[in-house]
Amino acid sequence: MLGLKLERAPAPLWLRALMPFIAIALTFALVSILIIFAGANPLDAVFELLINPLTKNSARGDILVMATPLLLTGASVAFAFASGYYNIGAEGQLYAGAIAAAWVGTFVQGLSPVFAIPLMLLAGFIAGALWALPSAVLKVKLGIDEVVTTLLLNSVMLFLVSALLNGPWRDPVTGWPQSPTIAESAQFPILIPRSRVHLGIIVAVIAVIALWWIFKRTRFGLELRAAGLGKDAARFMGVPVDRVMLTAALISGGVAGLAGVCEVAGIHHYLIEAISPGYGYTGIIVATLGSLTAPGVALAGLFIALINRGTLSANRELDVPVYLGDVIQAVLLLTTLAVLLLNRYRIRRVR
Amino acid sequence: MPVLEMRSVTKRFGDLTANDHIDLVIEPNEIHALLGENGAGKSTLMKILYGLYQPDEGEIIVNRQKSVFKSPVDAIRHGIGFVSQHFSLVPTFTVAENVVLGFEDSRLINRDDIKHLVSNTARKYGFDVDPTAVVRNLSVGQQQRVEILKALYRNCRVLILDEPTAVLTPRDAEALFDTLRALQRQNLSVIIITHKLEEVMAISQRVTVLRLGKVVGQETTSQTNPQALARLMMGRSVVNVTRKTVHQAEQLVALEVSHLTVNDNRGLPALRDVSFQVHANEVVGIAGVAGNGQSELVAILSGLIRPASGEVRVKGKPAAFGDPRALDHLRVARIPEDRLKGVVGNLTVAENLALEQIGNFTQTGHLKRRQIDEMAKWLIADFQIKAKPGDRVRTLSGGNIQKVILARTLSREPHVVIAAQPTRGLDIGATEYVHQKLLEQKERGAGVLLVSEDLDETLLLSDRVLVMFAGQLVGEYRADEVDLDRISLLMAGSTVETVSR
Numbered sequence: 001m002l003g004l005k006l007e008r009a010p011a012p013l014w015l016r017a018l019m020p021f022i023a024i025a026l027t028f029a030l031v032s033i034l035i036i037f038a039g040a041n042p043l044d045a046v047f048e049l050l051i052n053p054l055t056k057n058s059a060r061g062d063i064l065v066m067a068t069p070l071l072l073t074g075a076s077v078a079f080a081f082a083s084g085y086y087n088i089g090a091e092g093q094l095y096a097g098a099i100a101a102a103w104v105g106t107f108v109q110g111l112s113p114v115f116a117i118p119l120m121l122l123a124g125f126i127a128g129a130l131w132a133l134p135s136a137v138l139k140v141k142l143g144i145d146e147v148v149t150t151l152l153l154n155s156v157m158l159f160l161v162s163a164l165l166n167g168p169w170r171d172p173v174t175g176w177p178q179s180p181t182i183a184e185s186a187q188f189p190i191l192i193p194r195s196r197v198h199l200g201i202i203v204a205v206i207a208v209i210a211l212w213w214i215f216k217r218t219r220f221g222l223e224l225r226a227a228g229l230g231k232d233a234a235r236f237m238g239v240p241v242d243r244v245m246l247t248a249a250l251i252s253g254g255v256a257g258l259a260g261v262c263e264v265a266g267i268h269h270y271l272i273e274a275i276s277p278g279y280g281y282t283g284i285i286v287a288t289l290g291s292l293t294a295p296g297v298a299l300a301g302l303f304i305a306l307i308n309r310g311t312l313s314a315n316r317e318l319d320v321p322v323y324l325g326d327v328i329q330a331v332l333l334l335t336t337l338a339v340l341l342l343n344r345y346r347i348r349r350v351r
Numbered sequence: 352m353p354v355l356e357m358r359s360v361t362k363r364f365g366d367l368t369a370n371d372h373i374d375l376v377i378e379p380n381e382i383h384a385l386l387g388e389n390g391a392g393k394s395t396l397m398k399i400l401y402g403l404y405q406p407d408e409g410e411i412i413v414n415r416q417k418s419v420f421k422s423p424v425d426a427i428r429h430g431i432g433f434v435s436q437h438f439s440l441v442p443t444f445t446v447a448e449n450v451v452l453g454f455e456d457s458r459l460i461n462r463d464d465i466k467h468l469v470s471n472t473a474r475k476y477g478f479d480v481d482p483t484a485v486v487r488n489l490s491v492g493q494q495q496r497v498e499i500l501k502a503l504y505r506n507c508r509v510l511i512l513d514e515p516t517a518v519l520t521p522r523d524a525e526a527l528f529d530t531l532r533a534l535q536r537q538n539l540s541v542i543i544i545t546h547k548l549e550e551v552m553a554i555s556q557r558v559t560v561l562r563l564g565k566v567v568g569q570e571t572t573s574q575t576n577p578q579a580l581a582r583l584m585m586g587r588s589v590v591n592v593t594r595k596t597v598h599q600a601e602q603l604v605a606l607e608v609s610h611l612t613v614n615d616n617r618g619l620p621a622l623r624d625v626s627f628q629v630h631a632n633e634v635v636g637i638a639g640v641a642g643n644g645q646s647e648l649v650a651i652l653s654g655l656i657r658p659a660s661g662e663v664r665v666k667g668k669p670a671a672f673g674d675p676r677a678l679d680h681l682r683v684a685r686i687p688e689d690r691l692k693g694v695v696g697n698l699t700v701a702e703n704l705a706l707e708q709i710g711n712f713t714q715t716g717h718l719k720r721r722q723i724d725e726m727a728k729w730l731i732a733d734f735q736i737k738a739k740p741g742d743r744v745r746t747l748s749g750g751n752i753q754k755v756i757l758a759r760t761l762s763r764e765p766h767v768v769i770a771a772q773p774t775r776g777l778d779i780g781a782t783e784y785v786h787q788k789l790l791e792q793k794e795r796g797a798g799v800l801l802v803s804e805d806l807d808e809t810l811l812l813s814d815r816v817l818v819m820f821a822g823q824l825v826g827e828y829r830a831d832e833v834d835l836d837r838i839s840l841l842m843a844g845s846t847v848e849t850v851s852r
Contacts, residue, residue, distance in 0.1 A: 217717055217720070218716050218717055219713040219716055219717070219718055222709065229697040230697070236692055238674075238707055
């Protein structure tokens, strides 16, 4: 009988450096089949998806706008995952931050933006952390699987938002499920004239740098990585694993909350149900593609934003469906996971 | 005529020879014990027999025919059954479904048919199990019986059990032995892997003793005794070790353990009222067969578990339980039983060296990276670790990983050293290095507690030997008055002699 077997065998360094490109190439090879079915030329599609958006100023701006929530949720997820806490709840935590921003944002009329904006960011961070708290406490105290609880809290949050918007926050004039517009002083300034690029990208960049700084430079970061990479050994060496994990979970929730603040204060200026098309879940893809490191998260977040923007042009120019972007993300995740596996293992034929 | 024979079977893993030209003969309807310490090669040998590993040399002969087992499928076809310590049952399936799984007659499964088939098999061997019960709801003992039934349903003639009593309460263990005797009456042969001498005496007709991958004895159980088996299992070269000096320990008590009692995860007592002292400038060795409470003692003294009652003092100061960092502050150096649980493989050598005393390398929450790097370079040179500070620990050899642990913990002038299985799996060079480092600590003034399954090692290094059996200290000897026969007897449990054969 012919069979295959996985063997532990680390790939050589030069091959590892090529792995991300192999994953991307593989992804587009697979997606080409769909593109052909959609009636377009795969090469044209690759051009529209990956290259064309980079050549235009407006598209480059869009990429930064689209990357903002992805960098934040990516950093959020990387934070938690690296500590061994599998937070799948960034989506709900994002909404918690968005609620906080929409609420605080209406109160800061007349306050200088210098105070209003940090206040809103702080409120969003705390709200996200609070929404992450129950799952984290259940995990640390009772050992209840955080994957399940964080995931389920996402649905709870969506209903909560819906209840808010169809209840107390319903627009009294239009009747739309949409919160009151936040004060002008709470709205993020536009950074590049005649674009939509707002302050949020700075917040996101700071979050990614903070992720790098904490992981590489701080005691907490070292303890966090130790807990994530070897819980028993970390405990043996005196790392307070439970406390580290709890803190990581709360920071993760807080950073996801910041993504919600940025979407409210940077783009919509009010809360609506559709504020996130799943940024929290895409954050998991970003963190995983970025192998839970800050530079990786930065590259993966920008790359996925590029694909999302490229899908829009491909849709316009080649008439391929916009859902192609989702498919590419999903396939990219699978190929990356497969390629990461090949970093450490080798497939061998056995008789 | 033997039902099964293994001839000159050899298996190597890299530098380690796990099985070195092993011969094993299994007769019809015998219960054959395979005895040896952890790492003696018992499980490897049985995994070869079950087709999980391929031998590098040697052959397996079943019913006078040379057989090659490429996988368990081949082994099962030749009538070999294996019950591992970790059951492979589907918790949500019924007993009958679990038993037929992977061995169905047809693609369609009729629940009534398999229920009948399974209850027939159960009745034939006198098993009292309900084929319709869901496995999840069964006790561990009952699940084990389902595993055995699985093997019987596949028509096995030789049943291998890997440390079957490790997960059982004493009463369940009795029931298991009754089952095995019943199987024997049905003309089956049973191989039972164990390191418990009383089990060997109670159930087996013949016993093969392994040590460091070699057969060191093959006996008829009725013509041997636990004491002799303990000696075989733990090594006897020690008779020739002459100690130059027996260190006169100072009166200063480094470690004082009083009345420690703890239960294991089955709720059975693992340590019963254990008290002893380790003086400064003294090595105290704990001798004993594995699983008699040594792991629990080490876990308490390493800050990993909390005892039910008792007290530990380090140089007179009471130690907090369940807190590794508190022990570290009292300057207790801990060498873990499993060295891979003492280091994080995916962190660097420098990070692993720093983490235990990370407070000394932190300023306002930030790592003093230069100091960490310098410390790592210095320790790497001092302890001759073959690695760079930035290498990930998992890329190191076992000996070098152990050196990382020694460097981390011994470089800080500890008052007490807890050394658990410090040389397990190491080559001779690394073993000598570890011994030398432990003796250096003793000369320096530390009290060293050595817990080792290797009796040679314990007697070689210790100034005083304590014998542990069934969670109690049952004997104490000064190194110059060690009575090997007496120690072997105590390790085997003095009550074992009275076990009827």
